[in-house]
Amino acid sequence: MGFISNILKSRSPEDGDFFLKLKDVLGYTPKNKSLYLKAFTHRSMNLRDKKGNSINYERLEFVGDAMLGAVIASHLFSEVPQGDEGYLTKMRSKVVSREHLNELGKDLGLIDLVISRIPKSNFGNNIHGNLFESLVGAIYLDKGFKTCERFIYNNVINPYVDIEKLEGKVISYKSLLIEWCQKEKNSFDYDVYEDTGKDELKHFSVKLSINEKVVSKARATSKKKAEEKASKRAFFAFQKQMTKLI
Missing domain, CATH: 1.10.1520.10 (Ribonuclease III domain)
Structure with missing residues (x-):
């Protein structure tokens, strides 16, 4: 008590x-x-x-x-x-x-x-x-x-x-994209770097490349959020191919 x-x-x-x-x-x-x-x-x-x-x-x-x-x-x-x-x-x-x-x-x-x-x-x-x-x-x-x-x-x-x-719900666009790339034997790379903008909070930017070609970019307050955001944008670019994995 x-x-x-x-x-x-x-x-x-x-x-x-x-x-x-x-x-x-x-x-x-x-x-x-x-x-x-x-x-x-x-x-x-x-x-x-x-x-x-x-x-x-x-x-x-x-x-x-x-x-x-x-x-x-x-x-x-x-x-x-x-x-x-x-x-x-x-x-x-x-x-x-x-x-x-x-x-x-x-x-x-x-x-x-x-x-x-x-x-x-x-x-x-x-x-x-x-x-x-x-x-x-x-x-x-x-x-x-x-x-x-x-x-x-x-x-x-x-x-x-x-x-x-x-x-039809996607939990993680990054996990989905990685699964798709591995299945299709596509190479992928998340190039993350600290953004030097004038925001009060630190931001990170990312360039997502598939088979050495940049397919999406994103910016967020954490590396994880930036990668997820870029992955979501990439998903809509390859939606027809990736939807069957959802």
Whole structure:
């Protein structure tokens, strides 16, 4: 109970009632409240239990990720009896992609519940998906598989899992482009360099070449984003050839 009282004391008055907001998200009153507080505690709080173990949401992310994967896999197995292992794996990856989990976390407003010493404006986009996974982990450990499964169906599968739409969804244009190049024995190269523009934030530019010919260029605030942006532009240039890999 000391953990709960210490966390609640750390929350500012404008945060409102943590468990009241949480009940709106869950649709029920939590049983093990400490699990849900942990599910929204950021590592910046530097909290530890009596044994010296860190108290934050990262371990619950691991559990939530496993539960999401299991429930989604079971659903796809039942709904797509003709799908082989490769197809089912690819479809599950589309449902639990980082981009999609971030959208789910945003839709539920989970960042409003986060307990942190860092201003919310300083968090990266992945905080939303991380919190969603940790919440799923807390639900499983608190209420068991059936309640966890129901939460995933209500918030992921029923509103978002459309098999036909998923088949045409691209998770990563860079991964798709690399897969296509390797299959077709095309050489490819991402020439990334730091941009010396006048932007306040550092930018990176990239030239994407296929078979030693530049096919697209892009610019973004990170190397990863620039490469993905260039890959997406290249995808539309070779869409007919690459679509069969989606």
